[in-house]
Amino acid sequence: MTRVIFIISLFISIHSSNIFACTNLLVTKGASTTGSCYILYTNDGEWLYHLQKFPAQDYKKGEFLKIGNGQIAQVAHTYARIGFHMNEFQVSIGETTFTGREELWSKNNILKYWHLMDLALQRAKTAREAIKVITDLVEKYGYGSEGESFSIADPNEAWILEMVGNGSGEKGAVWVAVKIPDGMVSAHANHARIGTFPLDDPENCLYSKNVISFAVEKGYYKPKSDKPFEFNNVYDPANPEKLKYSEARVWSLFRRISPSLNLSSDYHRGLTK
Numbered sequence: 001m002t003r004v005i006f007i008i009s010l011f012i013s014i015h016s017s018n019i020f021a022c023t024n025l026l027v028t029k030g031a032s033t034t035g036s037c038y039i040l041y042t043n044d045g046e047w048l049y050h051l052q053k054f055p056a057q058d059y060k061k062g063e064f065l066k067i068g069n070g071q072i073a074q075v076a077h078t079y080a081r082i083g084f085h086m087n088e089f090q091v092s093i094g095e096t097t098f099t100g101r102e103e104l105w106s107k108n109n110i111l112k113y114w115h116l117m118d119l120a121l122q123r124a125k126t127a128r129e130a131i132k133v134i135t136d137l138v139e140k141y142g143y144g145s146e147g148e149s150f151s152i153a154d155p156n157e158a159w160i161l162e163m164v165g166n167g168s169g170e171k172g173a174v175w176v177a178v179k180i181p182d183g184m185v186s187a188h189a190n191h192a193r194i195g196t197f198p199l200d201d202p203e204n205c206l207y208s209k210n211v212i213s214f215a216v217e218k219g220y221y222k223p224k225s226d227k228p229f230e231f232n233n234v235y236d237p238a239n240p241e242k243l244k245y246s247e248a249r250v251w252s253l254f255r256r257i258s259p260s261l262n263l264s265s266d267y268h269r270g271l272t273k
Helices: 113-123 127-141 213-218 231-235 240-257
Strands: 006-011 022-027 038-043 064-067 070-073 092-099 147-153 158-164 174-179 185-188 205-207
Touching (some): 022 147, 022 240, 038 092, 070 127, 113 127, 113 147, 127 158, 158 231
Antiparallel strands (some): 022 038, 147 158, 158 174, 174 205
């Protein structure tokens, strides 16, 4: 049986700069009745996501790709893709922006999250390769957006990659990527999703070398405390207002997927941690 990945996108144009809401749902093949991976991606805006087909293309050695006021080295061959959503190998990407700590946003770096999405689709045959493309690019050229949660899937695996800048305008970023266990679903909605994660399981978790040390250096995390290191609480600390805005959407998805769990609304209402 051929397993096919689907991405379902709903793009709502809201003519207000005050609206800031995207939601992603990831479904692994073992959790779907069809044996397929799914990403559901809603985005409140139209400026980026027109449905277009881009053919595969070859380039000469030494060519560069212009991005904003800079450029990056072009690869010899790019893969065909549909918009910013899926390529010919059924690698698919969605995202939600969580902002995080504003002092870490290196606005002058040329690579924004939407560039990274498109470049990953151009250059990757699997979700794992897409993570490497994105993280290698920011290591070489820097990262110029707020905190971002990327949903990345192929016909066999679904991952969440979360990334923040280093605030210095220098190259590099701070990031962690976790594979969703087969048979499970996950979701995120403008709040960092990944909490604790294994440091010794590269098959299921990847991360930047500085993911913990950078937080210690900045004073965001104290290793001697009795608290475990949690990426979301360290780099995107929540408050009741943010929980109501973001986690209410995740709760709404989960309670419909598995009503038997009778999930409490206390967390997203800011009533508990």
